[in-house]
Amino acid sequence: MNLMQDAPNVVSEDGLRMLLAEGHSADVVCRATPTKTSAQWSGVWTVHCVSPDGEIRRLLVTSRNNMVAREFKTINGLVSFLAGVGLTTASIPMLEGKVASHRLDNNS
Known part of the structure; x- marks a missing residue:
């Protein structure tokens, strides 16, 4: 079973690192405009992996088996995830529908 062929529009965390x-x-x-409670911003963000030519877009899922979208509910959780996949900067969209794109540094 070739999971990339069976579910080409999703990617796991390991697959995202590779891509x-x-x-x-x-x-x-940004799926829901965040709100601030004390010192914490909470909202809903998803991550999509986009091919260099922009033609292929894959949604990050919790696992390739159940294919549930991985949602981040806090900025802290999102930044921790982005750093964990090797990104050295994080741009966080703060309005529903806005998108911020990230690439690995050339020196990574």
């Missing part, structure tokens, strides 16, 4: 190293980008999409 970022091959020149893909990670788009952070």
Whole structure:
């Protein structure tokens, strides 16, 4: 079973790391405008892996088996994830529908 062929529009965290190293980008999409409670910003963000030519877009999922969109509910959680996949900067869209694109540094 070839999971990339069976579910070409999704990617796992490990798959995202691999594709970022091959020149893909990670788009952070704001799904719900965040609100601030004390010192914490909470909202809903998803991550999409986009091919260098922009033609292929894959949604980050919790696992390739159940294919549930991985949602980040806090900016802290999102930034921790982005750093964990090797990104050295994080741009966070703060309005529903806005997108911020990220690529690995050339020196990575």
